[in-house]
Amino acid sequence: MAGVMQSLLIVLMCCICTMLTAISMSAIATNGVVPAGGSYFMISRSLGPEFGGAVGLCFYLATTFASAMYILGAIEIFLKYLVPQAAIFHAADHHGTDSASLNNMRVYGSICLSLMAVVVFVGVKYVNKLASLFLACVIISIVSIYAGAIKSISHPPEFPICMLGNRTLVSNKFDVCAKTVMQGNITVPSQLNSQCDDYFLQNNLTQIQGIPGLSSGLISDNMWSNYMYKGQILEKAKLPSENAHGGLEKISMYLTADIATSFTLLVGIFFPSATGIMAGSNRSGDLRDAQKSIPIGTILAIATTSLVYLSSVVLFGACIEGVVLRDKFGDAVNNNLVVGTLSWPSPWVIVIGSFFSTVGAGLQSLTGAPRLLQAIAKDNIIPFLRVFGHGKTNGEPTWALLLTGLIAELGILIASLDMVAPILSMFFLMCYLFVNLACAVQTLLRTPNWRPRFKYYHWTLSFLGMSMCLALMFISSWYYAIVAMGIAGMIYKYIEYQGAEKEWGDGIRGLSLSAARYALLRLEVGPPHTKTGGCEKHDGDRTSQGFLSVVVANKVREGIVHLIQSCGLGGMKHNTVVMGWPYGWRQSEDPRAWKTFINTVRCVTAAHLALMVPKNVSFYPSNHERFMDGNIDVWWIVHDGGMLMLLPFLLKQHKVWRKCKMRIFTVAQMDDNSIQMKKDLATFLYH
Structure with missing residues (x-):
């Protein structure tokens, strides 16, 4: 539909969005140890418990339902291509086909989910072992596609399509691609007469190759977009056609678009393929060195998949006919696998690779989601989730896995998640948005605790990633974006209402302190008022900003004690006291110097403040x-x-x-x- 150029644009948009998010995530992940919780931990410690809990819970639900979608995808491949005879329910007539198919997917999906849950329950090390096997199958499948594309230069596969004029015909409506009639059980050449419609009479019936290969020069035909409205007949532009508007009374013979297509619709369809970048960070508690593994693994994974996506767009555009690429259900090619036919040495490589790919993705989601829920529950920001913070003695989230399995089972019983999938994409995008926001806020605040080891980040990249996430949300589906934001907003207000009394030094608090400090300093600009103290201290050509406060006391010790306790206002109170070293106290006969110092140390300790004692400042x-x-x-x-x-x-x-x-x-x-x-x-x- 989009053509090669706009398809490349769609892939680039989604991959750039995820790459920018990965850069922001790498900066946060290397700013100290990231325990279990992954993306939730990063957002909550950067933006506060309300944002962290709201986005983290939405991301948990998205990951859990995503596991159900992956399992359903695996079962569909299993029943449709691998073992069709394994179907338990069969349709009595044509109208019951969908119902029987959904029931089969519910039964086998529940069995598959149970087996996966057992593997995750036994231990993450077994998940890692299976992941290596699944990854090998996926890599072999991808290599087979490239091998098939190269082979198509000299030996393209046999993949015929029947065309009437420039219109694509549905393959199950005929047996032979020729103008014939049936006389008894014998097919004879058709005698064109008045019973044939005008379009059939005036146009030739031709058979073209659906996969002509790389050397066909087909990429120029597929370069530009060809969006369609619902019910529009799928046509090949370069084939001759007479009476273009005729023959529509037999439209069931032709391949038509089932929905109207557009650029924004295709963005929403493709973006879920670019998700999953948080799979590593979701298991941060199980990684030996999360600070090293998360940045390297995530960025290399995105770079690899982006290269595969972009090259696949070009290869498919150069090898495969446009009418085949726009054939959503494969009606023109008798439901055969197009990519499987292109691949070498066998279509089974693609079928098996696709099956293991979906099983592996479901297993990874089922592994990461309980750990995410356990991290939220352990922080006790949502009281009714507290029980899910417990697990086995080795830390495995047993109760969280049980709840995750039940929610995933609900998704499998729904069987068709087409209505739920767009909201899940919004939850993923919202999580990516807040990861970018967290990195940008921390970078702009320049707080002392923000010192990531990953140096290839900048606040402008984080803001660009945040903007792209927000744009993709509304480009894909503005109403689903509003629904997702509304759900997150309700969770935010619930956590705020419950009073999540957590002090994590988050960026939102830092923004408030920076705004308060800026406003207070602005108040002091101009002539000092009798009710306010001085704000600026001038020393030569240096200007240091601060707030001066004078305390009147009979004794120095009392004045220092009063000053330590009374300075500051609300959240703007100091946390550190700086006091010079008492010089010459050994030689002095007056004990007040060292007694004042010792008393100050005691007072600072009692107030739970930090004490800094500079010495030999004159040599600085x-x-x-x-x-x-x-x-x-x-x-x-x-x-x-x-x-x-x-x-x-x-x-x-x-x-x-x-x-x-x-x-x-x-x-x-x-x-x-x-x-x-x-x-x-x-x-x-x-x-």
């Missing part, structure tokens, strides 16, 4: 100096809460210290395993 470099080399040495104390790791990072953000390297030192006892301590320390750096 000025802002005009630049260190081209050198080291920032950190002597690590185990129970410092990570502050010692954060300070050198903050120093390296300044232009004075940017070129310096950071070195970590710790003290080991004689009986300590220093090699293991070094590994643990390296791991802790990225927690």
Whole structure:
């Protein structure tokens, strides 16, 4: 329908959207350890429990129903191509065919789901072993398509299509592609008479090859779009045709479009093929090194599938007739597999590969969805899901798997998920949108805890990915997009109503703090009012912004205590106290200096604040100096809460210290395993 050019555009749009999302996800995944929960963990810790819970639960439902769709796809291949005689229900007449088919899919789908659930319950290592087998089958299938396309240059497969004029005929309406009549049991040449319609009389009946091969020059015919309205006859433009509007009274003989087609419709149909990029992150808790595996695995997987999709568009456009590509149900080719016929050495390679591909995808979805639900339940942001946070002693989500299996079984009993599938695509897109938003917000806020090891990201790429996700949602189906957003909005308000009292240092809180700080600083611009304190402190050519507060007290110790307790307002209260080292306290006969220092340390500890004590500040470099080399040495104390790791990072953000390297030192006892301590320390750096 779309032609080669617009098909490439559709594939590029979807693949660029997923690649940008993968880049944002890689940045978040390498910003510390990602435990179980994958995409939910990334969104909730970046945007807060409300957004994380709403999007995470929608993504869980989408992944669960997707497993049902994959299973139904596998059963359809099994019953239609692999073992048709295995059908339990048979139609009494033509009208009961659909009902019998759906019942067969329900029975076999339930059996397949039960077997998959048992495999997942036994352990993820068995899923990984089966995944390798399924992947090998898929790779062999893809290679067979390329091999068949190359073979078609010299030996194209025999794949005839019958045309009347330029119209495509339905293959089951005739036995021989010729103008003949039946006399008894004998086929004889037709004697054209008044009983034949005008279009049949005036046009030739020809047989063309549906797969003429790469050397046919067919790609020029398939280059541009050919969208159709419902009921339009499928025609080949370059074949001669007389009386183009005649013969419509026998339209059942011709191949017609069952629905109206458009660019936006095809985008919605293709996009589910590009989903699944979160399969690795959904199992983040089972990965040995999630920070390494998620970026490399996801980006390489998207790059590989994108290359396969793009090359397939070009190959199919160059090898296969346009009328065959637009034949949705295969009525013109007697329901034969087009890609199977093109492939080499046998169509069975494609059938078996497709079967294992859908089974593998269903198994991966059934593995990832319970872990996602378990992560949401463990955070206790949705009270009635709390029970699903428990599982086996090794952490396997037993109860979450049970609920996932029941929901997937509901999808299988529906049997036809055509109405549900568009909403699932919206849930996937919404998850990708918020992953991009989370990365963009964290990058723009420049919070100290945002220091991903993955460096190939930028906030503009995240915003572009977010915009593309939103655009694809409304291009595919604007009303389904609104429904999906409405469902997520209701979950958001429910979590907010239940009072998810979680403090994860998320980006939404960071945005609020940044906005409050900006507004307060703006209030101080201009002449100071008698009711407000000064805002800016000028020191030579340097300007440091802050809020000054003067406390009057009889004693220094009392003043410091009052200052520590009274500064700040609401969420804008300080979390760190900076106090200079008491110089000369050993030589001084006055004990007030060291007593004041000790009292301040006690007060800061009681207030649960961080304390920084700079020493020899006079030797610090000025802002005009630049260190081209050198080291920032950190002597690590185990129970410092990570502050010692954060300070050198903050120093390296300044232009004075940017070129310096950071070195970590710790003290080991004689009986300590220093090699293991070094590994643990390296791991802790990225927690």
